[in-house]
Amino acid sequence: MKDKIKVILVDDHAVVRAGFRMLLSTEADIDVIAEAERGEAACQLYLERQPDVIVLDLSMPGIGGLESIRRICNRDGNAKILVFSVHDEMVYVDRAMNAGARGYITKNSAPNILVTAIQKIAAGEIYIEQGLMKNMPTQNSEADYRTIVDTLSPREFDVFLLLAKGLTAHKIAEELCLGYKTVANYGTQIRSKFKVSSVAELAHIAIILGIMRN
Template identity: 75%
Template sequence: MKTPIKVILVDDHAIVRAGFRMLLSTEDSIDVVAEAERGEEAWQLYLKHRPDVLIMDLSMPGIGGLETIRRICNKDSDAKILAFSVHDEMVYVNRALDAGAKGYISKNSAPSSLIEAIQAIAAGNDYIEPVFLKNSIDQIPETDYKAIIESLSPREFDVFLLLAKGLTAHKISEDLCLGYKTVANYGTQIRSKLKVSSVAELVHIALVSGVIKS
């Protein structure tokens, strides 16, 4: 009998993890070996279990999903990570792939898509949910704001996202393990690039660009 695919689930909602675990338990070829609710915990579990596939939510407390993907992939270039998120905008897909993820699917996708994605990534292939591939072809030209957001560095994007969600610079400093002055400098750079002067304007740009939901 073929050895099951070892999977780690990373999501900050216990009920969500329970639902996914139940779904995956119906598939004999997949074995959920551990769960984590924060990126920091996911890294430790990754080192312990060395899973075939790590399923990573992007929106979590602490360092968040994108930074967790970057840290794991920086330490292990062979890591196979599937981003599994409520976000269905291409900016998130591109950010996850740039961070090192091998695939991306939406939490609104059919249950069979999750299983298919896990199997594909475990086999060494990439997997992007077909709807995202279609959107990348059909999407209209990006606005200036979207283009600027795409051009932000990984750290700038992390800080932009947290500022747009209403976090203070002190809280962002704590969550991302960065110095307060560093976060403040990132905030200044972001506002300069977007030509705005207030957090309220950043929130508006994030909303109209689809980076966050109202």
């Protein structure tokens, strides 16, 4: 029997957490193992409970969501964090993904989106709500992006895919047996070629090209 996806819910509103828990309790493959109302508690719970996915709000008292993402990802480069926020502006998506989150959906999304996002992220994919992707500025067409991909060296292409999947430069360095600075330089070159500045935009391009699913 397949193991359930262990989830920790992090939101400073108890009513919101109760709603999440109720929704997820109907899914046979998801198990909410803990809750937290502040980022500090989330960091501690992550170490103690080792969840598969953390569902986390950005706007919380204390250290807040972004700093929580950074701290958890610094401790574990494989951490899988899904941001579930009222903010639908791309600046929040970019900051969350650059901090290390693997997904971003809004609280206005349909209930099934939360379930899908958790399942995708648990499986190692990146997930950004489709409506948010449509708001992302697109400077090039699919054909333009394919032309740019063709100019990438084999190593640059490897780094591009892993960045688009949400892996940190440190994790990519480990996976490809490269130095951290080498990976960071590749990342700079790749973003320059695509004329983008964030991980979320690279993920968007990979989805447009059909390299990754959303």
